Amino acid sequence: MTDRLDRLQFERTAIAVAATIATHLAHLPPWLAAALAAAIALRVFARRRGSATISSWTRVLLTVLLLVVIVTRYGNVFGRGPGSALACGLLGLKLLETERTRDARVAIGFSSFVLMSSLLFTQSLLFCTLVGGVLVLILAALSALQPAPLRAHRPLRADLRLAGILLAASLPLGAAAFVLLPRLQAPLWGSRDDGLGRSGLSExxxxxxxxxxxxxxxxxxxxxxxxxxxxxxxxxxxxxxxxxxxxxxxxxxxxxxxxxxxxxxxxxxxxxxxxxxxxxxxxxxxxxxxxxxxxxxxxxxxxxxxxxxxxxxxxxxxxxxxxxxxxxxxxxxxxxxxxxxxxxxxxxxxxxxxxxxxxxxxxxxxxxxxxxxxxxxxxxxxxxxxxxxxxxxxxxxxxxxxxxxxxxxxxxxxxxxxxxxxxxxxxxxxxxxxxxxxxxxxxxxxxxxxxxxxxxxxxxxxxxxxxxxxxxxxxxxxxxxxxxxxxxxxxxLREMRNRFDVASRLWTLSIVRFDALSQRNLLSSLGITDAAQGDLLLALSGVLGLSMLLAAAWSMRETSVRVGDALDRAWTRFRSRLARTGIDERAAEGPLDLRARVHAAVPALAPAIDPLVDEYVALRYGAAEPTPTRVAALDRRLRAVRLSRPR
Amino acid sequence: MNETATPPLPADLRDALARGVRQVNTVVLGKPHEVRLAFVCLLAGGHLLIEDLPGVGKTTLAHALAATLGLGFQRVQFTSDLLPSDIIGVGIYEREAGVFKFHPGPLFTQLLLADEINRAMPKTQSALLEAMAEGQVTVDGTTHRLAPPFFVVATQNPLDLAGTWPLPDSQLDRFMLRMSLGYPDRDAERAMLGASDRRDVIAALTPCLGPEQILALRQACAGVLASPALIEYVQALLAASRDHPEIRIGLSPRAGLALLAAARAHALLSGRPHCVPEDVQAVFPFVAGHRLGLGANARIDRTRLVAQLLEATPVR
The missing domain is CATH 3.10.620.30 (C8orf32 fold)
Incomplete structure (x- = not known):
């Protein structure tokens, strides 16, 4: 069991799960929230103590219990309220059996889903910002799960930074999907099925x-x-x-x-x-x-x-x-x-x-x-x-x-x-x-x-x-x-909240209430009129492909191009010529070792090469700055060396 | 600015040094590279940690160095009941004068062989390491300077760990180089078995160098040119150690300074007025090996790790 989570990985996963459940606090039954918090805390504590895992019988029992209480509380398990309560409960229970990297990945994937479902309840600017923050936590936990050889023991800050970068990098694509994804006539979310009383005037x-x-x-x-x-x-x-x-x-x-x-x-x-x-x-x-x-x-x-x-x-x-x-x-x-x-x-x-x-x-x-x-x-x-x-x-x-x-x-x-x-x-x-x-x-x-x-x-x-x-x-x-x-x-504070309301209104008007009509208006202002849904999807996949190409190009870009001085260039050229004669180029090799290799491989070259190596060493390491005239002279002499191809 | 290296050593000093290296090699058979490293450490002003099995010649090397260098020599066998005052010295009340008089301990010498340093308790270890770092000790509020050159050769037995306090990483950092001697090769071993007792050989040695000459050599060492290109290379090595996924704690700036100083000494011993990357590469395993903090679940040993770092860092 080599992929057992270490303490750091487990606790970051636990934090991500707890934060995800916390986004549902407003509508979760208090007893469920308290039970889940206690379960997560106990699990973290027990794992620190090195206690054994929870038996599968207990977990099955807990799952059944969860189902039963949710059905008794809500009457069924469908709909927004009971559905999210069930999802939160299952997510908390998942942590109880999370022991290996694979479990943690599942828990994190499920966290993202549960987090998204919290948006079914509230779409305010403040809440969406909060959800973004929790998403960063989730991604940070995911980054901590990277296989060991790739992962140095980085502090939480580094993981958070990576997660933030990932989230930021996903924003353009998210924006494209937001604009181009075919819309329903009514906004996708905001359906209220639970009839819980909202504040406001009553009859x-x-x-x-x-x-x-x-x-x-x-x-x-x-x-x-x-x-x-x-x-x-x-x-x-x-x-x-x-x-x-x-x-x-x-x-x-x-x-x-x-x-x-x-x-x-x-x-x-x-x-x-x-x-x-x-x-x-x-x-x-x-x-x-x-x-x-x-x-x-x-x-x-x-x-x-x-x-x-x-x-x-x-x-x-x-x-x-x-x-x-x-x-x-x-x-x-x-x-x-x-x-x-x-x-x-x-x-x-x-x-x-x-x-x-x-x-x-x-x-x-x-x-x-x-x-x-x-x-x-x-x-x-x-x-x-x-x-x-x-x-x-x-x-x-x-x-x-x-x-x-x-x-x-x-x-x-x-x-x-x-x-x-x-x-x-x-x-x-x-x-x-x-x-x-x-x-x-x-x-x-x-x-x-x-x-x-x-x-x-x-x-x-x-x-x-x-x-x-x-x-x-x-x-x-x-x-x-x-x-x-x-x-x-x-x-x-009231003043601040009034200011915040300006941003909040913009959010509601342009993001939450973005429906098919607003989409058509936006697209026509960009010069696209009468776009069929299929065309929109095509455009979206185009953007998707393009951004993946860009990302691939970016990650493959040459990072180790070093612009050396004239002396470096002359020497590199010479080494490349040597490589063609069978003395391969080794980046980590010093000039003296290279000379020794040449001596061993082609003894006949020794008299020609020795003074050149000495001159290179004198210019490169024997002085703070190489003298340009001597560099030019060395370059000429290096080019003049006759190297024979290997037979 | 076209700064060039200081001219090579004066002929007499250079000859004396070469003679000294040769002489130590006549006593410690078949270990030219290790002897060279010991000299590198001495010239660079650091301290040497030899980690090896008993009986491979750690003590002989230290003795031979002391005899060849003409330095005052003290040997302390570290044991679990050794107290700091046993090595530093102690103030003793003199009734006639009515004052405490400081009686210096074995630390007050020029070459100190600290045998099996990991047998002593941490308190004593740190007293020694303190003195190594500062070049002075403070007893009863009075500071006593140690006469330069002060050179410590410490030995450590890596296998028999029962009842030892291994030096923590932070203190290992005080040693400029760590090396092991290893078994002699076949020829060297035969020569050694056939020759007379090492102790007699050492007793017959004559000093080739003196304290003044060692100080002059150290000064010359500091004058060895490390060009910007070389410093770049050293920096690249340090950076590589910090980025390597298996390494938890990379090389510190102090390690960088030690690496450069050792590389200078190596260049001087090779008769060059300037460092080349080969100097850095020759000393790097012994400077870096004990300073790298490996990750908890690292699946690679230090020797291979160091080789990887060297392999991965291009020379400029």
Whole structure:
């Protein structure tokens, strides 16, 4: 068993395997991750101690166990989640039996596959960079597996360097394959089959629910305005309208949305813009308040919410026009009006009483709204960490804690309005964002909830009760108003992340979302139009062959060409002439040894050669620099020596 | 600049040297190459390590050198209980003077034969190696210089390793050359068996050289020209040793200096005012052999490795 791995080789393989499994940490069941980490650590430790290998029975048992737990956890072994968990588990188990070079090569090859599968989950710039780093580790482990005669005991750094060079050398070919490989209509990856909840707005809202979302700095969408930018105070991105309240939770209209919205009354400034929405797994598509039409493949509901035909599982781009001053639905039929006034029974007794009191004192609806806002402005505080509310959340909030954020205010405000006989509803969406170069970046932490009240003749009108409590929330945006929650909310870090988002957006736009259409555009900009898939494959194999030719030529290039001086050239010529007479050229031989060989082989040459060798030695080794005239003279004499060919 | 080599040695010095080499060869029969290497080591100012079986003439060589060179000679048989003070010397309290007086040990000589150096414990070994490197010893805070020339011939028995502390690689580096003598050939052995006792022969030797002449020879050695082309060749050899896949630790710059110094001495002994690649090649196996750190699973012995290095490095 000569090819048993030494300690260094084994541990580099183990590091590569562990790093590969680590790329799956985000979605691997914690117990599996912990078990694999323990197994790898134990194996490394045991091997250092020189312990025996693990018996094949144990390994079979572990494999069966792995299968069983994965099937019980996921129900099957197919699909992205269970598949990757199984692959990670098998990779960890492979290390248990890795003892020889061949095993390690298999483990490393499998690592590359498992590493690639981690890209099925995330394709962000940061993650891809991480995957590149892990790939370097894997290649470094592979380089440590080279057979012993070729491998000096190099430090890890040298192996890493080699791996980096290999990776860099593969980039041109990778780029060619990226551009030329025939594309599917939809991006190859990004299919979400596990339905695990992604952050984002949901169809229901219960006060306190947003606080997770408010700390999620991941981008929700990006907006590029065609011409002018709307003022910051108008940056309300309407996403979902919630009408039904059961005492704790607001939810969207039961019985499904209704299509065919009445065109809103456009009154003033309208803006054209493009939204690039991150995947949400939900059909809601944010739009600047109020959208005037629905983009292709979506519909505009009668609550002015844009709903996609199916869930947004891949980043999606759409064009829209919105009017920030428009009001929808100047008239409301009776059924609709009743729905917007409905309140759950048995909740908010105090709130109803308060609303009644306002109703009696007020001249019109506008005074009621003003009274409510005045109350919020008075003794309420805005905080992202409010105390928990009792069962009767509205009363408890209004007359108890008086602390909360947008959800609390929107919910309580709409309740009060309805109690006062004014049709009202809750709208959730995003507010604000960060201007970065030419576009507005809106994060999940910009999620917001506000209210709409309906007035006869005007239609639905936005009222943001949160703005009454914390005007900064609306003017500065959520992050500033919420204050630094933790170190990751630090100003400089946020700034850096905003900068990083520019690169991240480029990545998403040009790499992740590179599909058949973008490919056709790119190729036509290079002058290639209407390329069939076969042609593309042909071009790709051409590039492949060419790069292999180049690599072969590069590795075969002459490295030992030494440009000597005139003396070297003269002497080399002479030695070549000698070689033709049977005294072969030996590069590692000094002139005196050469002379001895000539003496032994052709004694007759001795008198002719001896003075020449002496002169060469004197010029080459007897002086720091050979004298040019003497070199020229020696050259002439060397050429003049008559050498006879061997018979 | 057209720098040329210093003229060859003055005639008397050259003759004395040749006589000395000849004389040692009359005692150590059939080993001209090894005797030459011993002289190379002496002239280059290094120290010599002879690694061989008992009874092949290591001690005889050292004795013959000492007698021929007219140097003060001390022999120390290294044993496992030998202490550093046994070779360096010790400060002894003198009651009359009321001070410690330093009594120099056998180290204070000009040619020291350290017999079976690997029998002594590492502490003692390193005391000796220290003195070899510095040319001085420090006892009780006082530094005592060793009178030049100071030349150590150490012997080591490679086979009988029970109860020995083999010199570690780092300390082997202190020896400029390492060689072995090997069995004499048939003729030499017959001559030796037929002749009188070696000890009598050595006792009858007369010095051919003295300390001053050795110092003059060493100076001449340093004046031997190593042209840029030759230095390039030495560098190429060093680089080859560092790139070779079977070698874990290549030759150090110190090894490079030793190689060049030995090559100069070899050129001087050959009567040349400048080094040629053949000088480097003649001494390379003995300079490099013990300094190469082989990989843990190297499947090649040092002799072949050194030959490979020489074979693979083109001469310029």
């Amino acid at each position: 229901t809202m219960a006060p306190g629910q947003f606080s997770q979302l408010m700390q999620d700095d991941s981008p929700a969408f990006r907006v590029e305005f065609a011409a002018s930018r709307p003022p910051n105070a108008s940056l309300y991105f309407r996403t979902i309208v919630l009408t039904d309240f059961d005492g704790t939770t607001w939810s969207r209209r039961l019985g499904g949305p209704r299509g065919g919205a009445a065109a809103p009354v456009a009154t003033g400034r309208s803006y054209d813009y493009t939204i690039t929405l991150e995947a949400t797994d939900r059909p809601w598509m944010p739009a600047l308040d109020l959208p005037l039409f629905a983009p292709e493949g979506t519909r505009l509901d009668d609550d002015q919410v844009i709903v996609a035909g199916r869930s947004v599982t891949q980043p999606r781009e759409y064009h829209l026009r919105s009017d920030v001053d428009a009001h929808a639905a100047p008239s409301l039929d009776r059924r609709e009006r009743l729905r917007m006034l409905r309140l759950p029974t048995g909740y908010g007794k105090q709130a109803r009483a308060l609303a009644q009191r306002w109703r009696e004192q007020a001249k019109d609806d506008r005074d009621v709204v003003k009274a409510a806002l005045a109350m919020f402005r008075g003794s309420f505080t805005y905080t992202l960490s409010p105390p928990l509310l009792a069962r009767d959340s509205v009363d408890d909030f209004l007359f108890g804690s008086q602390q909360g954020f947008c959800e609390h205010y929107a919910s309580a405000f709409v309740f009060l309005m309805r109690a006062a006989g004014i049709p009202a509803r809750v709208v959730t969406g995003y507010q604000g964002g960060w201007w970065s170069g030419g576009y507005l970046l809106v994060r999940q932490s910009d999620a917001h909830a506000w209210a709409e009240v309906w007035r006869e003749g005007t239609g639905w009108q936005r009222v943001d009760p949160t703005a009454a409590v914390s005007p900064a929330r609306v003017e500065l945006g959520a992050p500033d108003a919420n204050g630094a929650q933790a170190w990751f909310g630090a100003e400089w």
